[in-house]
Amino acid sequence: MIDILKRFFGKADGGGASPADSEHDLHVATCALFVELARIDGEFSSAETETILTILKDRYGLSAAYADVLLQEADRELADSLDLWQFARLINDNYSNTEKMEIIEILWRMVFVDGKMDAHEHYLMNKLRNLLRLSHEDVIAVKLKVKRS
Secondary structure, eight states: OHHHHHHHHHTTTTOOOOHHHHHHHHHHHHHHHHHHHHHTTSOOOHHHHHHHHHHHHHTTOOOHHHHHHHHHHHHHHHHHOSSSHHHHHHHHHHOOHHHHHHHHHHHHHHHGGGSOOOHHHHHHHHHHHHHTTOOHHHHHHHHHHHHHO
16 A cells, blocks of 8 residues: 555655656546545445446546556545545646646536536535636536536
């Protein structure tokens, strides 16, 4: 477990993480945000699992086997974490605002998959906006874009 954590934070600490490890860690961090949104209501359904797997395969070009492993690892990392800051820090250190806005767009699509946003989802999206250092205006613009589509 210590090796996983060292590897997970190696990129952000300037450590010796290989490019493949760093990319994997970024995938874990991003997937962790997807998982957190999916389970924010206290339930992580098979439909939500399938939605995340589809996003990982279609949007990020990951194989089905890798997407499955990534989802399990992200779920474990979330269970072992105190909050979302560690994931946001890794994303902030490695992704541009454009890339972070793409993540926000995916999250908004997940929120509105059922046509509505509950209070827990609203809270989490505001929290993620702050953690990812994004402007309120940009996040709302993406939200409106998603609602219109």
